[in-house]
Amino acid sequence: MYRHLQTLVVMTVASIGLIGAARADMVVLESTVSGFKAGDHVEADSIGSLPPGTYIKVIDQATNSTRTFRGPAAADIPFGAVRGLKRKPND
Amino acid sequence: MKTSGFHEKLRWRYYKREILRRDLASSFWAAIGIVFFVLSYNLVHTPDGPQHWSADWITSLLSARHQSQDKRIALVYITSATLQSLPYTEPVDRGILAKVVTAADQAGAKAIGLDFVFDRASEPAKDAMLSAAIGKARVPLVIGALDARSPPGSANMNWQNDFLRSVGYPSSRLSAGHLYFDERRNPYIISDHVVRAIAPYDGSAAYRLSFAEAMARAGGSPAALKSSQISWLLPPNDGTETFLTLSAQNIIDRGLLAQADTLKTLLGGRYVIIGGNFDDRDQHFTPLSISNDARYPGASIHAQVLAQILDGRATYVPGRLAEIAIAAAVAVFGFWIGRKEIANRYHRAAEFAAALVLILATVLSFLAHFLFPFTLVFFWGMIGLVAGHYGRWKYT
Numbered sequence: 001m002y003r004h005l006q007t008l009v010v011m012t013v014a015s016i017g018l019i020g021a022a023r024a025d026m027v028v029l030e031s032t033v034s035g036f037k038a039g040d041h042v043e044a045d046s047i048g049s050l051p052p053g054t055y056i057k058v059i060d061q062a063t064n065s066t067r068t069f070r071g072p073a074a075a076d077i078p079f080g081a082v083r084g085l086k087r088k089p090n091d
Numbered sequence: 092m093k094t095s096g097f098h099e100k101l102r103w104r105y106y107k108r109e110i111l112r113r114d115l116a117s118s119f120w121a122a123i124g125i126v127f128f129v130l131s132y133n134l135v136h137t138p139d140g141p142q143h144w145s146a147d148w149i150t151s152l153l154s155a156r157h158q159s160q161d162k163r164i165a166l167v168y169i170t171s172a173t174l175q176s177l178p179y180t181e182p183v184d185r186g187i188l189a190k191v192v193t194a195a196d197q198a199g200a201k202a203i204g205l206d207f208v209f210d211r212a213s214e215p216a217k218d219a220m221l222s223a224a225i226g227k228a229r230v231p232l233v234i235g236a237l238d239a240r241s242p243p244g245s246a247n248m249n250w251q252n253d254f255l256r257s258v259g260y261p262s263s264r265l266s267a268g269h270l271y272f273d274e275r276r277n278p279y280i281i282s283d284h285v286v287r288a289i290a291p292y293d294g295s296a297a298y299r300l301s302f303a304e305a306m307a308r309a310g311g312s313p314a315a316l317k318s319s320q321i322s323w324l325l326p327p328n329d330g331t332e333t334f335l336t337l338s339a340q341n342i343i344d345r346g347l348l349a350q351a352d353t354l355k356t357l358l359g360g361r362y363v364i365i366g367g368n369f370d371d372r373d374q375h376f377t378p379l380s381i382s383n384d385a386r387y388p389g390a391s392i393h394a395q396v397l398a399q400i401l402d403g404r405a406t407y408v409p410g411r412l413a414e415i416a417i418a419a420a421v422a423v424f425g426f427w428i429g430r431k432e433i434a435n436r437y438h439r440a441a442e443f444a445a446a447l448v449l450i451l452a453t454v455l456s457f458l459a460h461f462l463f464p465f466t467l468v469f470f471w472g473m474i475g476l477v478a479g480h481y482g483r484w485k486y487t
Contacts (some may be wrong), residue, residue, distance in 0.1 A: 029341055029348075030172070039347055057336075059348070064357055065160035065331040073383065 168368035189224035206366035231309035268305030303396035317405035366390020429479020
């Protein structure tokens with residue numbers, strides 16, 4: 001009984017450790033969000049919802065794949081704020 | 092007898108007037124049809140015509156989607172952040188390009204593609220660095236090239252050709268592919284500037300193969316491009332990006348991923364496309380932009396075409412003659428239904444026809460990768476139906 005319990009506890013701890021290690025295997029490559037900088041190790045859950053117009057690009061080292069977490073689209077750019085059509089101060 | 096003859100004459104006159112009225116009604120509807128036809132083919136982004144929006148929606152919803160990120164292709168972007176310490180961003184610093192090429196080469200890429208235009212000199216020392224890096228590379232390399240498809244005077248072809256010769260083009264290790272996409276142009280309205288296809292080869296251009304086709308060949312793939320229409324890949328189900336996408340600053344000098352082992356893991360055995368990702372150039376709308384107006388870097392579009400070739404995928408669209416034939420056939424069919432007006436269930440017939448067309452469009456797109464001209468069929472079917480219904484000759 002004791003051995004079974006011991007095995008169960010060891011397996012549980014190891015699983016949690018493995019899952020934790022796998023989840024924390026994402027490294028921030030680029031970020032426009034304060035609090036996250038290149039080189040940080042992060043979990044998807046810790047990123048949460050991002051401010052509008054921001055992103056965090058990470059590499060998942062377990063699968064060698066990249067993903068980008070984005071906040072919602074930034075508010076509509078008012079007409080005239082497009083590059084090359086900047087409004088004059090008095091407009 | 093006289094009265095009867097008189098009545099017969101009146102009836103005949105009335106009959107002739109009705110025939111004339113019927114002919115006028117038919118002519119009117121025919122004229123309306125012709126006007127709509129001309130409008131739909133000249134003012135609504137033709138020759139694909141008014142079904143662009145439906146074809147783009149179908150593409151953005153029903154295109155192929157992998158379970159996880161593509162393992163064969165990697166994109167390395169030179170960005171504004173990569174060049175932030177430099178005094179200029181165009182041409183892209185060739186010293187940095189040389190470092191990226193060397194990094195991808197040492198990582199054991201399957202083939203390296205440079206999605207840049209080399210049509211003018213930059214700093215001589217850096218030009219020489221890039222030439223040396225290309226010359227020393229052990230893996231097959233593809234260089235983006237321009238030809239007569241560019242407007243006259245827009246590129247210095249002599250410099251480009253000299254550069255290509257100076258780095259050993261053509262050879263078994265070094266090839267070139269054109270960088271042109273195909274956008275629908277219309278002399279009557281402004282183009283929607285959406286990239287849906289690779290530019291066709293017209294026989295006079297210097298580079299027959301597109302950049303992605305040249306990449307596929309350089310990597311040893313026997314597959315060929317089956318359709319010039321781009322068959323898009325949607326982002327994978329697991330939330331990752333379609334292709335492994337890295338910024339150049341992360342893989343050169345003291346970048347986060349610059350260690351040799353890391354680079355071998357990330358880029359080894361992959362087709363590595365090196366391109367620019369700048370706000371002010373080479374950004375394009377694609378059918379995938381339909382819901383969010385996102386622009387995609389040219390390099391990512393080349394990656395899509397390369398994936399299409401490697402997967403053997405194709406997307407087919409009807410040609411202009413086929414479209415006209417389909418439109419005519421559907422209009423005639425609609426007209427016939429409208430005239431028949433089966434048990435006066437005109438609206439029911441219209442609803443049934445619309446549902447049928449929608450199902451047909453979805454099934455053909457999903458199973459046969461054929462972008463069924465939904466709007467065109469719907470539009471012309473409706474015109475035929477309405478014309479048939481209201482143009483009926485009621486005299487008996």
